[in-house]
Amino acid sequence: GDSVTQMEGPVTLSEEAFLTINCTYTATGYPSLFWYVQYPGEGLQLLLKATKADDKGSNKGFEATYRKETTSFHLEKGSVQVSDSAVYFCALSGYGGSQGNLIFGKGTKLSVKP
Amino acid sequence: DVKVTQSSRYLVKRTGEKVFLECVQDMDHENMFWYRQDPGLGLRLIYFSYDVKMKEKGDIPEGYSVSREKKERFSLILESASTNQTSMYLCASTPSQGGNQPQHFGDGTRLSIL
Numbered sequence: 041g042d043s044v045t046q047m048e049g050p051v052t053l054s055e056e057a058f059l060t061i062n063c064t065y066t067a068t069g070y071p072s073l074f075w076y077v078q079y080p081g082e083g084l085q086l087l088l089k090a091t092k093a094d095d096k097g098s099n100k101g102f103e104a105t106y107r108k109e110t111t112s113f114h115l116e117k118g119s120v121q122v123s124d125s126a127v128y129f130c131a132l133s134g135y136g137g138s139q140g141n142l143i144f145g146k147g148t149k150l151s152v153k154p
Numbered sequence: 155d156v157k158v159t160q161s162s163r164y165l166v167k168r169t170g171e172k173v174f175l176e177c178v179q180d181m182d183h184e185n186m187f188w189y190r191q192d193p194g195l196g197l198r199l200i201y202f203s204y205d206v207k208m209k210e211k212g213d214i215p216e217g218y219s220v221s222r223e224k225k226e227r228f229s230l231i232l233e234s235a236s237t238n239q240t241s242m243y244l245c246a247s248t249p250s251q252g253g254n255q256p257q258h259f260g261d262g263t264r265l266s267i268l
Contacts, residue, residue, distance in 0.1 A: 084259040
């Protein structure tokens with residue numbers, strides 16, 4: 041079945057460091073891909089999405105490119121801030137009869153130190 | 155903006171009690187979802203609903219039931235609460251267009267079963 045694998049955390053970086061969180065997926069069909077962020081004590085918020093191959097999603101300085109050939113959707117940011125400390129989830133949409141369902145990775149906790 | 159409201163942020167109940175978790179969305183979305191979130195396990199789908207009075211089991215439905223009497227409201231019911239149901243519960247909604255639409259999440263209910 042469909043699945044998402046993302047790098048295990050926690051990831052600890054200094055402010056202004058470069059961030060990469062790896063995400064790979066297995067899916068039938070042509071899913072949409074998402075990154076969600078969860079700040080402490082809150083629910084999940086959509087960070088960015090891509091709906092087809094080679095699409096680049098971007099928001100708040102974060103970017104991810106839908107790579108069909110490597111089945112990947114890695115999250116990147118050039119210069120992280122303390123306020124980026126959160127848990128990040130990669131997800132893909134269900135296909136066919138499961139449209140609307142999302143399959144999530146297990147999350148990667150990011151801590152950014154001043 | 156879509157607003158998904160969960161009735162309680164924190165809830166403490168006793169073993170054997172019947173527990174109701176309520177979720178309301180204000181954007182006329184057809185699809186609604188209940189997840190539980192546990193450390194190291196990510197988000198796991200309990201139940202979802204594509205329409206009023208309609209429900210589908212997710213990955214871990216045992217010990218839970220749901221009710222969707224009105225389009226905007228989706229309730230999760232713990233029939234007889236047990237300590238292993240202590241968790242963070244997240245509700246989400248999405249329109250019926252399916253696969254490329256993100257899910258919108260509430261802030262979560264942190265449930266403790268004593």
